[in-house]
Amino acid sequence: MARGRSADYDLNRESIVRTATRLFAQQGYPGTSMSDLAKACGISKPLLYHYVSDKYELLREITDGHVTRLEALVGEVEALKLAPPARLRELIRRFVHEYAQARHDHGVLTQDVKFLEPRDRNRVLRKERAVVAAFAATIAEARPDLAQAALAKPLTMLLFGMINWMFTWLKPEGTLGHDDMAPIVADLFLGGLGAVQAPATTVLAPN
Secondary structure: OOOOOOOOHHHHHHHHHHHHHHHHHHHOOOOOOHHHHHHHHOOOHHHHHHHOOOHHHHHHHHHHHHHHHHHHHHHHHHHOOOOHHHHHHHHHHHHHHHHHHOHHHHHHHHHHHHHOOHHHHHHHHHHHHHHHHHHHHHHHHHOHHHHHOOOHHHHHHHHHHHHHOHHHOOOOOOOOOHHHHHHHHHHHHHHOHHHOOOOOOOOOOOO
């Protein structure tokens, strides 16, 4: 008779996935071995293989899980039935907040998606394209004139340029947090530099 899973199996496996996410983000997928992961988790390799078959399984789960959560955020915001400008602000707010919680996940998605096998990579990229399309459709609704000029998609990519790379320079221990930055991104994108309002937590730079 096969041995059943322990009561804390799912919790232990999730801890392994989170540790793998951090290591992949810091060292890269090719630069991280199962031995590295076992050591970081404080367990033996045989025990590690009780939870995961190989590191590719982890890469697939991390990347697909991240874009699936982003898709879900889009669906939640669309369900609110907000006017286009308010919907775009809410999308920005939720995505910035999500990236704050999943900065390593996003790092892995950005740098290591190329190591997925074609079938898995295409599935992840389809979900990414669906997210981009949702943002572009919202921008098109907010500014139909720009959509007619075929600018909805380029503007979306510019917006994601602000959001996607925030994890590389916005440090968790810094003066500004992601919740501070979300309205700044929205103000800058929707109204330009003149519309940006400094958050109350901002420390003025010395003259």
